[in-house]
Amino acid sequence: MGLTATYLFPTDANQQKIAEQHALGLTIGSWTDIPHLEQEQLKKHKGEVISVEKGELKDTVKIFYPSANFSADLPAILTTVYGKLSFFEGYELIDMDFDADLLGKFPGPRFGTKGIREQLGVYDRPLLKAIFKGVMGKDLKFFSSQLEDLLAGGIDLIKDDEILFENELTPFLKRITTAKEIIHNHYENTGARALYAVNLSGRTHELHEKAEQAAELGANALLFNVHAYGLDALQGLRENNNVGLPILAHSALSGVLAGQAGHGYSYSLLVGKLTRLIGGDLSLYPSPYGNVAIPLSDALAINQALTEENGFEQTFSVPSAGIHPGMVPQLVNDFGDNLVVNAGGGIFGHSDGPTAGAQAFRAAIDASVQKISLQEAAKTSKPLQQAITQWGVIEPN
Amino acid sequence: MGLTATYLFPTDANQQKIAEQHALGLTIGSWTDIPHLEQEQLKKHKGEVISVEKGELKDTVKIFYPSANFSADLPAILTTVYGKLSFFEGYELIDMDFDADLLGKFPGPRFGTKGIREQLGVYDRPLLKAIFKGVMGKDLKFFSSQLEDLLAGGIDLIKDDEILFENELTPFLKRITTAKEIIHNHYENTGARALYAVNLSGRTHELHEKAEQAAELGANALLFNVHAYGLDALQGLRENNNVGLPILAHSALSGVLAGQAGHGYSYSLLVGKLTRLIGGDLSLYPSPYGNVAIPLSDALAINQALTEENGFEQTFSVPSAGIHPGMVPQLVNDFGDNLVVNAGGGIFGHSDGPTAGAQAFRAAIDASVQKISLQEAAKTSKPLQQAITQWGVIEPN
Ligand SMILES: [Mg+2]
Numbered sequence: 001m002g003l004t005a006t007y008l009f010p011t012d013a014n015q016q017k018i019a020e021q022h023a024l025g026l027t028i029g030s031w032t033d034i035p036h037l038e039q040e041q042l043k044k045h046k047g048e049v050i051s052v053e054k055g056e057l058k059d060t061v062k063i064f065y066p067s068a069n070f071s072a073d074l075p076a077i078l079t080t081v082y083g084k085l086s087f088f089e090g091y092e093l094i095d096m097d098f099d100a101d102l103l104g105k106f107p108g109p110r111f112g113t114k115g116i117r118e119q120l121g122v123y124d125r126p127l128l129k130a131i132f133k134g135v136m137g138k139d140l141k142f143f144s145s146q147l148e149d150l151l152a153g154g155i156d157l158i159k160d161d162e163i164l165f166e167n168e169l170t171p172f173l174k175r176i177t178t179a180k181e182i183i184h185n186h187y188e189n190t191g192a193r194a195l196y197a198v199n200l201s202g203r204t205h206e207l208h209e210k211a212e213q214a215a216e217l218g219a220n221a222l223l224f225n226v227h228a229y230g231l232d233a234l235q236g237l238r239e240n241n242n243v244g245l246p247i248l249a250h251s252a253l254s255g256v257l258a259g260q261a262g263h264g265y266s267y268s269l270l271v272g273k274l275t276r277l278i279g280g281d282l283s284l285y286p287s288p289y290g291n292v293a294i295p296l297s298d299a300l301a302i303n304q305a306l307t308e309e310n311g312f313e314q315t316f317s318v319p320s321a322g323i324h325p326g327m328v329p330q331l332v333n334d335f336g337d338n339l340v341v342n343a344g345g346g347i348f349g350h351s352d353g354p355t356a357g358a359q360a361f362r363a364a365i366d367a368s369v370q371k372i373s374l375q376e377a378a379k380t381s382k383p384l385q386q387a388i389t390q391w392g393v394i395e396p397n
Numbered sequence: 398m399g400l401t402a403t404y405l406f407p408t409d410a411n412q413q414k415i416a417e418q419h420a421l422g423l424t425i426g427s428w429t430d431i432p433h434l435e436q437e438q439l440k441k442h443k444g445e446v447i448s449v450e451k452g453e454l455k456d457t458v459k460i461f462y463p464s465a466n467f468s469a470d471l472p473a474i475l476t477t478v479y480g481k482l483s484f485f486e487g488y489e490l491i492d493m494d495f496d497a498d499l500l501g502k503f504p505g506p507r508f509g510t511k512g513i514r515e516q517l518g519v520y521d522r523p524l525l526k527a528i529f530k531g532v533m534g535k536d537l538k539f540f541s542s543q544l545e546d547l548l549a550g551g552i553d554l555i556k557d558d559e560i561l562f563e564n565e566l567t568p569f570l571k572r573i574t575t576a577k578e579i580i581h582n583h584y585e586n587t588g589a590r591a592l593y594a595v596n597l598s599g600r601t602h603e604l605h606e607k608a609e610q611a612a613e614l615g616a617n618a619l620l621f622n623v624h625a626y627g628l629d630a631l632q633g634l635r636e637n638n639n640v641g642l643p644i645l646a647h648s649a650l651s652g653v654l655a656g657q658a659g660h661g662y663s664y665s666l667l668v669g670k671l672t673r674l675i676g677g678d679l680s681l682y683p684s685p686y687g688n689v690a691i692p693l694s695d696a697l698a699i700n701q702a703l704t705e706e707n708g709f710e711q712t713f714s715v716p717s718a719g720i721h722p723g724m725v726p727q728l729v730n731d732f733g734d735n736l737v738v739n740a741g742g743g744i745f746g747h748s749d750g751p752t753a754g755a756q757a758f759r760a761a762i763d764a765s766v767q768k769i770s771l772q773e774a775a776k777t778s779k780p781l782q783q784a785i786t787q788w789g790v791i792e793p794n
């Protein structure tokens with residue numbers, strides 16, 4: 001029982017030996033120079049090189065670490081498999097495979113794509129999500145008016161700006177109660193539901209109390225800058241039944257951890273597989289299209305890790321930045337139709353305002369479901385027509 | 398009021414403009430296209446480019462972020478200054494300067510070098526620290542015997558292996574009570590005190606309860622893999638008066654965050670300045686000498702950040718790996734004499750065993766205080782003589 005870590009190490013003729021030294025050094029220390037009897041005792045603690053696959057620049061090395069050596073939590077697991085190796089130049093941790101026993105210790109998403117769709121009552125199209133815009137230094141009136149405009153345009157989910165923290169003008173608890181009322185009124189008037197992910201922030205040791213308070217006050221989703229706290233903090237929130245809310249995991253700061261060519265974690269492991277295992281219901285990461293972009297291959301690998309069959313609920317993929325209505329066909333082509341279309345500038349930048357901006361997206365999303373072109377759909381949607389005039393249509397490649 | 402972040406950005410002819418876009422984008426979003434009245438309102442939230450200094454490959458960019466925009470905690474601060482910028486290729490965060498008001502929100506070390514020396518009653522020499530060796534899969538008897546051997550050799554501090562977590566053979570609480578008794582007996586017999594840093598590990602939301610329990614049971618120091626949890630977790634432990642123990646911050650995993658040339662945090666910021674501000678009493682990081690090494694310039698910059706005058710207690714520098722007794726002159730030459738000499742293999746690899754290994758170090762440390770050569774000191778220390786035969790003497794350059 002245990003886990004197998006997959007690394008890329010700079011290629012080396014002696015890779016097998018190097019890998020064996022690490023497998024020992026990160027578990028029982030040494031092997032050949034200890035007596036046979038002791039070897040018997042230590043066997044179940046011994047790391048093993050599973051495979052070494054030579055490559056041109058990097059060799060792919062798989063090392064097995066027995067569960068006997070660590071508690072079943074990510075701080076212990078990551079410290080074991082990458083705590084020391086992170087200091088070696090060009091050592092990348094690209095994947096981890098957990099034995100069934102260990103995998104069972106992770107909660108996975110409480111809601112996932114299925115649960116989120118149930119909460120919204122939307123089953124047949126990509127969801128539409130917006131980010132509040134320019135709220136820093138603005139008050140609750142401004143916040144309310146943006147929220148109302150977005151809901152009027154057909155938004156399913158809205159999240160706080162991830163750099164909006166506790167502040168006097170729009171306090172955390174006030175944002176929750178204000179949004180709750182507006183979303184409730186919107187539902188009463190239209191029958192449409194929406195989720196608002198309030199930014200759960202502040203000190204680590206206060207997160208649970210704040211999250212519980214948020215839930216009590218009627219918050220219906222949480223935004224969490226997981227990499228500012230460590231993956232285990234999100235897992236703890238997911239497991240807290242007094243919270244019980246959908247969690248939108250934001251990838252802020254993950255560029256340090258996974259964004260360097262040739263070093264660090266792979267995005268698919270960090271923002272994909274692990275974010276899903278710890279219980280992220282939605283995982284937001286840079287799209288491959290905007291000015292804050294990650295490579296398409298990384299974005300697709302994240303998407304796959306969030307959604308492939310692994311016994312857990314699926315996590316919603318939220319590729320973000322640089323998205324306008326004309327990109328919906330490209331998005332669906334790249335990420336499939338069970339995703340969240342997320343926009344900020346692509347909604348607020350619409351020349352007829354955010355309501356029209358949201359409507360343009362909804363029309364583009366409907367077109368993708370009906371498999372008609374955006375140009376065709378624009379004939380019956382003035383907002384989409386206008387968006388196409390502003391930003392054009394990207395034909396999927 | 399606020400903080401100024403110092404970055405290295407890849408050099409660009411338009412750097413001033415790029416920096417200004419970031420300063421706005423990470424605060425109020427836009428400036429020139431908003432009405433004058435609103436500008437007045439938003440002024441105190443506006444980020445400012447302080448300076449752009451052109452370099453050959455990288456430009457040094459300083460951006461000021463007003464305190465009005467974030468709560469006074471590192472998750473909020475780091476998300477603000479590096480959450481998004483971490484995705485930009487080659488963007489390094491190398492320093493942060495906090496205004497007095499913000500600086501006052503950090504606790505700094507509870508003990509620091511002064512307090513640790515008081516606890517040990519050792520004022521006039523570098524301290525000697527050892528790491529348990531090969532304890533994985535071993536029981537408390539083995540643990541006790543190593544501890545006794547090390548204490549007999551004159552060790553001041555001992556830490557758990559950072560990859561030793563909660564386990565059946567040497568449970569956390571048993572390690573504490575066992576070590577307490579051995580250290581107490583050693584004090585009764587010799588008058589010498591010692592600190593044992595037990596590895597505080599496991600789930601994030603259980604850390605405080607475990608740390609308080611450790612303190613109640615008589616633990617006298619904590620080892621903490623801070624980068625597996627986030628800096629704020631250590632700060633919380635430091636501020637918990639029911640814990641009140643010296644904290645040894647281990648740099649495991651920081652290679653991902655700071656170890657990449659041309660990206661990420663600087664080591665001096667992460668493992669130096671911030672580790673001190675949040676309250677690390679000792680900061681353990683790779684020495685520039687061993688097989689797990691960081692560049693000398695990084696190690697010296699960490700050391701400076703841990704010890705320079707800044708209104709807080711000093712944090713003990715613990716450069717680690719590749720240290721044997723013959724390196725003490727080099728260590729003291731590089732890091733000054735108010736440091737912790739930390740060894741594993743350099744103690745346990747001594748051909749006469751760990752007690753002699755520790756004695757050899759103590760003789761080398763005494764020689765450095767008396768300003769005599771190791772060769773001279775070895776005349777009255779057989780263990781040092783033997784260590785020199787095994788590993789030689791490195792002459793400081
Ligand atoms: Mg990478």
Ligand SMILES: [Mg+2]
Nearest residue numbers: 655657660662
């Ligand atoms: Mg660096």
